[in-house]
Amino acid sequence: MNALPCTIYLSFTGALLTLLIGKRSALGARIVALATALLGLEITLSAALSYIPNPHGLTTLVNTPWISQLGIHYYLAVDGISLTLLILTGLATTAGILFSWNIEERVGEFFALYLVLIGGVYGVFMSADVFLFFVFYEIAIVPKYFLVAIWGSKNKEYGAMKLVLYSFVGSSLVLAGLIWTYAASGASSFGLPDLIQASSHLTHIQHIEIFGLIFFGFATLAGLFPLHTWAPTGHVAAPTAASMLLAGVVMKLGAYGCLRVALPLFPQAIDFWQPIIACLAVLGIIYAGLIALIQEDFKYVIGYSSVSHMGFVILGLISCNLKSLSGAVLQMFSHGIIAGLLFAVVGRMVYERTHTRNLNELKTMGLGKRLPFVACVFVIAGLASMGMPAFSGFPAELTILIGTWKVSAVWATAAAVGILISAAFTLRAIQLAFFSEAKSVTSANTHAFAPITLPEKLGSILLIGTTLIIGLKPDLLFNLINPALQSPYFENIIKGVTS
């Protein structure tokens, strides 16, 4: 438990080490990066196993004054929700490194930036001081730019710039909101518990205004329609490991911010914003799904599917009851795993071998027969992404649906339509990419593909195993998430709605 903060320091140390070693030995850098990731995963897993839910909410790990004049503390604390996301980070990092094992260009720098990003993500999920939260949040944003701009593919500069501009606009909204809160409420510190107490003195109008700033700021990163446009472009431009992290973990930072900061601080604003945000979330689910249905570029299909699935997270969050919130957190976890796997197949396992992502070209290659392992992984990932029972997406979407029914049957119905659309575009992608008749196989594309490497297999098995285990036994995570949601920390937002 107390080792958890080490994940942050470990990642930063690992980054430094890979940078140094990477100059001499690419393999060395890879091994250091993998070791760092595995160690982080081990720490989060053992913390989760030994974690006893704290009925008061957050369990403090570190709390020392940092800039005491401003009431800023180095304050790390966790509950079941942060633990869930920490495990996700550990898993996604490990898988991401396995899937970028073959990177040759500036290996040291690549993994160094990658690990800095991870350190920032770990930090965000543990911060209980909003200022610290914000610092880690920014640390996570900067390396994204370089990862995309240097190692990216098609349109990388544009994608990187768009990604970072959106992120910065989002975070400046958040910052403005936080400073406003601090100033207007006269809070004694930036610590979340203090702020929650202090914010109750704000007027109703202020609640509504500041909530709007902070929620939309965070939701930009979570891919809320219509602020989502950075996501597909950024995901597509990014190198595989970065898209896995972007879709898998970075989008969750936004959603986590909404849940950890925006909602508990301004419970009075929920009634006002609920219809608007839920409407946008539902629109996003359906719109992004329909766009995914007509994409020619394989990676765009996955990019838009991420936006669609994150719509479920936002819908669950804004529905604000025990079921919907626990579903939203589970969906964050589940989507992190599944999106990672989908991007790994498309960006790494297929693109590295075919050098095209155009579905019409892939169609002619008969990949189903020539890359059976990849086809199998993609089918499983696709089924999981469609919300098939036995995979983690199912319990998540089901609980969100149940929770949404409590608020509005209309949104629940629209979300169900979204599930159907996601089945349609996933199936279309499976069919086009892997199981089309290879009628026009020309000599140019019959050359043998490089065999699937061991890291690719390990990464696939890790992610598939996780989504299956959680799908068959969702209580492993629900037992972490539910006590956290029932703690006093969230009582203001769930109040009045029975379980």
Add this chain to the structure above:
Amino acid sequence: MNHFPILSFTIFVPLLGALALTLLPNLNEKALKQVGLYLSLSTLLFVVLLLRQFDPTQSGYAITEKYAWIPSLKVNFSLGLDGISLLLIGLTALISPLCILTLPKTNTNSRLYILLFLILQSAALGVFLTLDFIPWFLFWELSLVPSYFLIKLWGGSNAAKAAYQFVIYTMGGSAFMLLAFAGIYFKTGTFNFVELTELAKSGGLTLSLASLGHTWTVIVFLGVFIGLAVKVPLYPFHTWLPLAYSEAPTGASIFMTAVMSKMGVYGFIRILWPLFPTLLHRASGFLVWLALAGVVLGAFAAIRQTDIKRMLGYSSINHLSYCLLALFSISSITPESAMGYAPITAAFAGLLLQLFNHGLSAAALFYCVGFIESQLSTRSITEIGGIRKVAPRLAGFSGVALFCSLGLPGLSGFIGEFLIFKGVWGIHPIISTIACLGLFATAYFLLTFWQNVFHGATTENVKSTLKDFTASDVLTLAPITLLMILLGILPSILIQLFNPLIQHWASSLVLP
């Protein structure tokens, strides 16, 4: 009650066997087929064991199992067996091995083919045995995956479209069913069919759903309804079927028509009816007409087909619509109508018999047609003729299945249809009269088919390329053909399984 979890074993042996099959080293074709066949036959063994334990006179579920699964959502893995589920797992046990035996000779990936059928078998068994929505839905959706790949990878020239359409239609139905059950759970806090049935009986379910408002109660009902109606399929939700059945490889067509369509009807009996008796009753006045449309239009559409597999597809719509006709007729009865038990029990017994018998005869017919197609590479009724002279064994088996499907007295199909007509006549004489039209049309297209394909002048392709059934084909079809004859003479073998159950059900529908 013994402690051996026989129901779980029944469900999971084929599935685990399938997984084990992926790990086995490279086996030759023949050994692989044998292993698959034994795994598939295991269900038959379990059915025999269950038959010995099963006491039809016991009310409720004779054998049950229950394990906690997702406590935070109060989801249990609960299984239960009564006469209806026993009948249907019996059917699955008979049909599944047959599907594995249809493994094409020139198959490039036999392992996958067998694996998919074993998964399909487990999924169907799971649907017939689970009593909790979440595991039930898991098996329900699980059945889609292997069917998709069987159609896609082994299907005909238009298989891609057929597979996509099939999955999207069924998934569409499922998405709404999921929505409906999310709503039900939100109001009642349980996914368990038995608990929900109890709630529905006491009026609690209607009461809790009423707080959603009338429109949403109806939408919840429709959600469940559409999910099931697509699967059966009920007219006008049938449009995916002819293409899927005709493009699918023989084994998949057999399984889809003989077992998967029964999953839908089973869902109507096990879920929709007990949970929403009032709403179903109110809708039944309209639904009987839809079922009737399936009977009549299905048969007339079959007349127009020149593709024999499409014809059999429409004939399946026609035959399953009889079942739904019986079901909706019974549910349309008002307790005040002072009707005796007789029409109700007759229609219900006919419905269940028809489920089983249609499974047998349709499976045999698809097997024969698939055999013809694989040899002649055509499915056009106009290009085939005079098979009887060249292939008497094939013609003999086809004939029994065909006349069974037609409802010839003495074969098993007759008694089911007769009881349905008897029952529906007592409830809705007019509808029953119109349904007779369907009966004539069925007779007409099946006889035309028989006439054209098996009699008449022997066409060139038949003469030159068609070979007769080999001993292994005969052995494959012999058990179900014998059953068609046996059950035609002694239908009481089946009826005694569920008779107490339907008596009980009928008495709960009619006021004393």
